Amino acid sequence: METTTALKTTIAYESKLVKRNWLFYLFILGILGYTLWVLIPWNINQVLWSDIALASSIPSRSIYFLNLFQSLVVVFIVCDIQRKQRKAETREVLSTRPISNGKFFLGGFLGVLIPFLAADVIFMVITMFINIFVPNSPVNIWVNLFYLLTRTLPTLIFITGLSLLVNKLIKQPFISWLILIIFLYFLYSYLVTPLHGVLDFRGGLLPDSFSSLVGFMHIEENLLQRSTILLLGVSFLFFAAPLTKRLPGTPGRKPYYFIPATLFLVFSLSLGYIYVEKLQARLNNRIAYREAFLKYNEYPTARVLSHDITYRPGGDKFTATSRMNIQNQRKVEMDQLLLFLNPGLKINKLESNGQDLPFHRDHQVIIIK
DSSP, X not given: OHHHHHHHHHHHHHHHHHHTSHHHHHHHHHHHHHIIIIIXXXXXXXXXXXXXXXXTXXXXXXXXXXXXXXXXXXXXXXXXXXXXXXXXXXXXXHHTSSOOHHHHHHHHHHHHHHHHHHHHHHHHHHHHHHHHHSTTOOOOHHHHHHHIIIIIHHHHHHHHHHHHHHHHHHXXXXXXXXXXXXXXXXXXXXXXXXXXXXXXXXXXXXOOOEETTTEETTHHHHHHHHHHHHHHHHHHHHHHGGGOOSOOSSOSOOOOOHHHHHHHHHHHHHHHXXXXXXXXXXXXXXXXXXXXHHHHTTSOOOEEEEEEEEEEEETTEEEEEEEEEEEOOSSSOOSSEEEEOOTTOOOOOOEETTEEOOEEEETTEEEEO
């Protein structure tokens, strides 16, 4: 009970110190300025259709700015906290509390996380109200919640964990800040597209637009990439926790943080591997379809004179019968007939005048002998 009280006290102290930091005020002013000058359409007649077409149009622009700006501010604040911890100041009272180093570190982490997360929630609520009052803009409250949980939270945990780990390892706040800024610049400039964006901590290129007809597209890949970043950030926290230089205030064995840190790292790498493999398989299919088209593009094709399709729905599947009149209007003899069909459709049978026709398929190309 006393340990829990000490943890709550640590979180409260750290949260207050973060909220009093001028960098946090700068963060609030930044998102307020972005809201007033970018998100709020003061002239409704000049609103671009592309900015309000989907229920995710306004929230996605908000999250894109929030993740980038918040990441920079968190790096500065964590480095500033580590700099102040090297001096005798208000945090010294926390070191005398009967609390383990792990919970002391957890309190410091949550003390940084909670103020920023609270500001993010308020920002998303404001974004939702802007979305509601903009004419002809579809609204879906779950889109804002989805972005908050899958885009903002993993990014915030990743940046905070990485910043704490670098500061614990380097122990020089200015050098730590310099390393983190260079790393974020390199990550943002050069590591967004390689490996299908698995290293993009902001998820800026993920296909997460929301349609009122079909919802989110490729949501599995989206969640895989964001889970990779989230677990990687958690592993950074576990690696950084034992580096806290403080005599523990509670007796007992020293916890082994290396084991959960390694497990979270392995889980993160595994999810990242699955994500890359899924997108690489999709890319290979696209390359195969393109090569198949180029391969048969030089072959002579017939002319479709008429085409009737009978469509029969059947739950989550459908069947169809296609009747075509085809004529060779070229001056050369054709030893095979080519048809191009959507790769997702399966051919059960091909007939001509009641007789079955032999055929084989090369991806989207149907070759009839």
